[in-house]
Amino acid sequence: MDSKRTNRRELLKGGAALAGGVTLGELAASQAQAHDHPMTPGSENASPMILGSKELVEYGQRSRYVTSVRIQHPPGGRPSPDLFGKVFHVASPLQDSVGVITPSSLHYVATTRGSYMPDIDPKLHTLTIHGLVDQPLTLTMDDLKRFPSVTRLHFIECAGNRHTPQQKTVQETHGMTSCAEWTGVPLSTLLKECGLKGSATWFVAEGAEEVKGASSMPISKAMDDCLIAYGMNGEALRPQQGFPVRIIPPGFEGIFHTKYLRRIKVVDRYYMNYNDFGHLRPDPKELALSEQIGPKSVITYPSGGQQLPGRGFYEISGLAWSGGGAIRTVEVSTDGGKKWNLAELKTTPQRMAHVRFGYPWTWDGNATEILSRATDEIGQVQALREQIAQWWNVPVERNYRVPGLDNSVMPWKIAKDGGVTNGLA
Amino acid sequence: MDSKRTNRRELLKGGAALAGGVTLGELAASQAQAHDHPMTPGSENASPMILGSKELVEYGQRSRYVTSVRIQHPPGGRPSPDLFGKVFHVASPLQDSVGVITPSSLHYVATTRGSYMPDIDPKLHTLTIHGLVDQPLTLTMDDLKRFPSVTRLHFIECAGNRHTPQQKTVQETHGMTSCAEWTGVPLSTLLKECGLKGSATWFVAEGAEEVKGASSMPISKAMDDCLIAYGMNGEALRPQQGFPVRIIPPGFEGIFHTKYLRRIKVVDRYYMNYNDFGHLRPDPKELALSEQIGPKSVITYPSGGQQLPGRGFYEISGLAWSGGGAIRTVEVSTDGGKKWNLAELKTTPQRMAHVRFGYPWTWDGNATEILSRATDEIGQVQALREQIAQWWNVPVERNYRVPGLDNSVMPWKIAKDGGVTNGLA
Numbered sequence: 001m002d003s004k005r006t007n008r009r010e011l012l013k014g015g016a017a018l019a020g021g022v023t024l025g026e027l028a029a030s031q032a033q034a035h036d037h038p039m040t041p042g043s044e045n046a047s048p049m050i051l052g053s054k055e056l057v058e059y060g061q062r063s064r065y066v067t068s069v070r071i072q073h074p075p076g077g078r079p080s081p082d083l084f085g086k087v088f089h090v091a092s093p094l095q096d097s098v099g100v101i102t103p104s105s106l107h108y109v110a111t112t113r114g115s116y117m118p119d120i121d122p123k124l125h126t127l128t129i130h131g132l133v134d135q136p137l138t139l140t141m142d143d144l145k146r147f148p149s150v151t152r153l154h155f156i157e158c159a160g161n162r163h164t165p166q167q168k169t170v171q172e173t174h175g176m177t178s179c180a181e182w183t184g185v186p187l188s189t190l191l192k193e194c195g196l197k198g199s200a201t202w203f204v205a206e207g208a209e210e211v212k213g214a215s216s217m218p219i220s221k222a223m224d225d226c227l228i229a230y231g232m233n234g235e236a237l238r239p240q241q242g243f244p245v246r247i248i249p250p251g252f253e254g255i256f257h258t259k260y261l262r263r264i265k266v267v268d269r270y271y272m273n274y275n276d277f278g279h280l281r282p283d284p285k286e287l288a289l290s291e292q293i294g295p296k297s298v299i300t301y302p303s304g305g306q307q308l309p310g311r312g313f314y315e316i317s318g319l320a321w322s323g324g325g326a327i328r329t330v331e332v333s334t335d336g337g338k339k340w341n342l343a344e345l346k347t348t349p350q351r352m353a354h355v356r357f358g359y360p361w362t363w364d365g366n367a368t369e370i371l372s373r374a375t376d377e378i379g380q381v382q383a384l385r386e387q388i389a390q391w392w393n394v395p396v397e398r399n400y401r402v403p404g405l406d407n408s409v410m411p412w413k414i415a416k417d418g419g420v421t422n423g424l425a
Numbered sequence: 426m427d428s429k430r431t432n433r434r435e436l437l438k439g440g441a442a443l444a445g446g447v448t449l450g451e452l453a454a455s456q457a458q459a460h461d462h463p464m465t466p467g468s469e470n471a472s473p474m475i476l477g478s479k480e481l482v483e484y485g486q487r488s489r490y491v492t493s494v495r496i497q498h499p500p501g502g503r504p505s506p507d508l509f510g511k512v513f514h515v516a517s518p519l520q521d522s523v524g525v526i527t528p529s530s531l532h533y534v535a536t537t538r539g540s541y542m543p544d545i546d547p548k549l550h551t552l553t554i555h556g557l558v559d560q561p562l563t564l565t566m567d568d569l570k571r572f573p574s575v576t577r578l579h580f581i582e583c584a585g586n587r588h589t590p591q592q593k594t595v596q597e598t599h600g601m602t603s604c605a606e607w608t609g610v611p612l613s614t615l616l617k618e619c620g621l622k623g624s625a626t627w628f629v630a631e632g633a634e635e636v637k638g639a640s641s642m643p644i645s646k647a648m649d650d651c652l653i654a655y656g657m658n659g660e661a662l663r664p665q666q667g668f669p670v671r672i673i674p675p676g677f678e679g680i681f682h683t684k685y686l687r688r689i690k691v692v693d694r695y696y697m698n699y700n701d702f703g704h705l706r707p708d709p710k711e712l713a714l715s716e717q718i719g720p721k722s723v724i725t726y727p728s729g730g731q732q733l734p735g736r737g738f739y740e741i742s743g744l745a746w747s748g749g750g751a752i753r754t755v756e757v758s759t760d761g762g763k764k765w766n767l768a769e770l771k772t773t774p775q776r777m778a779h780v781r782f783g784y785p786w787t788w789d790g791n792a793t794e795i796l797s798r799a800t801d802e803i804g805q806v807q808a809l810r811e812q813i814a815q816w817w818n819v820p821v822e823r824n825y826r827v828p829g830l831d832n833s834v835m836p837w838k839i840a841k842d843g844g845v846t847n848g849l850a
Contacts, residue, residue, distance in 0.1 A: 047543035047544060047545050047633050047685070048543075048544040049541040049542060049543060049544055050541065050542040050543075050544045050664055051541055052513060052541060052542070056665070057495060057496075057497065057515050057534075058494035058495055058496075059494055059495065059530045059531065060495075060529065060530045060531070060532070060534070060663050060664075060665045061530070061663070061664075062529075062660065062661065062663055062664075062668075063544075063545075063547075063661065063663070063664050063668045063669075064544070065545075065546055065547055065548075065668075065669075066660065066661045066668075068660065068661075069483035069484055070482060070483055070484065070485075071482075071483075072482065088477060090482050096660070097659055097660075098574070098576065098608040098655075098656030098659060098660070099576040099606045099607075099608045099656055099658070099659050100576065100606070100659070101526060101606045101658050101659040102659050103529065103658055103659045103660045104485065104487075104528065105484045105485045105486070106484065106485070106659070106660065107485070109482075109485070116474040116475065116476055116477060117474060117475040117477070118472035118473075118474060118475075119472060119473040119474055119475045119488075119489070120472050120488075120490075121490055122488075122490055123490075142734070146737075146738060146739055146740065147738075147740070148740045148783060148785055149523070149740060149742070149771065149783065150771060151523065151524040151525065151771050151772050151781055181524045181525070181526045182524075183523040183524045208472050230523075231523030231524055233524070233526050233528055233658065234522055234523060234524050234525070234526040234527050234528045234531070235487065235491065235493065235521070235522075235523070235528045235531065236487065236488065236491045236493075238485050238486070238487055238488070239475055239485075239486075239487075239488050240481070240485045243487075243488045243490075243491075244488075244490075260472075309567070312571075313571060314571055315571065315572070315573045315574060317574070346574065346575060346576050347576050348773070356576055358573060358574065360573055
């Protein structure tokens, strides 16, 4: 696709320059319309118009034809009174995603309890750092914004993402992850300002939610790359993302990304908190202090519930990410896992951030299965479901529930009629 | 700020590790509050709450405390009936910006005529490529999305940005530029599919706006890096940005980024169009076929209308960009241009994209002037206003109107009381 390396002669031939030849089954019919549009001013059908308004001048809105929305997660798992009262897990429409930025209005949301969000006046909000420090610090939002800032792309993912593998769409199976451009102050900068005592080995980050959203993390993570974030995708955090400030410990499970952050206590041991419910299991095999999201990828197009209009060329598109660093490679199989092919990384891989991958595919119209597999910069490879079953010594059934975090390879079945369904259902 | 290179001993000392020492004048007072927040559950004042709703589950909104909005450009320049009827230039609130992504709702908007936007049903929209090609092509949006896609960060800037230099705020002086993650199909891919005839040297991109927004561009630009974009910041283009599809010729003036794109005609010469009004001037000195935005930067904090609360540490923050490629360096002066210091680039410089820069500054409380100057990867340096006056042989007055595009260095005056004003006013 690099036009600079293609000489003019090749360009003039057209079409052939594309790997595999782009043959879109639907094109022939629509080409007949080409001459309905003469280059004569005024001869076109006028579009209906949207009237400008003060509100649209100040803050724009999407088209009424764009209806992609978030959904409750898991779908239908809770009755509606619960949804707005207690449980509040909301999945992002990955099937409609492009690029790597998740629009803030569509970023996944999870709270530990309740959909009632703190409605915080940033002028009254403070962040206190105390505990095993030489000098405790209480910062207003204005204070915080005076420190040197950084801006980085990072994903967040709920540990519960994909906890029931048979769901229909990629929004239902993988929608509890999103990626945004975060701006804030490195936690290391603030801790240096306070001065850490020698016994400081852990810290607890506490938010203003009903159950405080407290999480314990090692002080080494704080000094490495934790961000005290007040900006998201170029504006202030949204209330559902912890306005006015949250912590981003890149690559750690979503529950560690404490929202409405009001206190960091530096301590000398792991503190058990409400948020640890996600790590407690009756089965000792499953009991573990997990933190880091494993390497993961999923094909977003074509994915469950979508329909291929016919055989021909498609670009398989998807997202890959890892808590272990940047994604190094993504492989795609279009024959159920027999052959794996290197995908193209469409965006620059960044540490603990989604990367968009693409793979050119000419579908021959036969039933098949498509899969993707990610490898991160420290060499971790996303495992097949069968491999994970072997590690845990459970029966190799494709739809068993993986203990703990499920980062296994996701298969999508393509039927002869072009319908796409979950390969595990 | 690199914690890995700082040994534990240095960290424990605190504060000293920061260049210049972060001394926030306001901190001493607020530290006294540190003990108002004991780590005892239930003892905090409860925040007011936002009740979850079906609408907020589906599509989130910003906090009611975040009120940053776009404004008419130039401010007060037109009476209100005009604003919603004919003129429609809307500037982005750069003074509140963080990072490099402009939220789609706050992206600047310019149309050639009228605030009535086409309200296009994407199912009925087609893009036709014709003229000097072997095989004309008409693509539906579904067809277009089957081609291999790319995702890139690019700024857009109106050539009229900063055309009256004395305005008060950075939104008023520089708000007609924004930056987004665009997803779409390289125009080169589509032209290869059609096959270019040997005489193809220019193309005209036409949109569905009242005056069609047609622009002529060299075919070499099409084959190099033009994008036929349907995605913006992870979702569909917004109507104000050309939903369902626009052309992005990276680094070219905004007027070439035709919205509501419905036709590309490949031709053998420059075609004069309505959009060329921006390039026609009665003065032959000013008459030029300009396309590319020059290297440019502006300090967004502290900027006009803002107020420094007192002397002490601040991070000067701003944006830099160039139509000539990626930004190589940004320099900042805090003494009215006598000494220039290298700023830190806070995000990875990308070709024809905003980059966020920062410079640590301890203000001594005296009146001064702060400025920034960008250099791009091909060595172009943003000029001082005095240099430009010399080139054009006009009197060296700081507030004269630069002919054509104004990419001169922007000075902000800091008064003794911390007030920030336009250095050209």
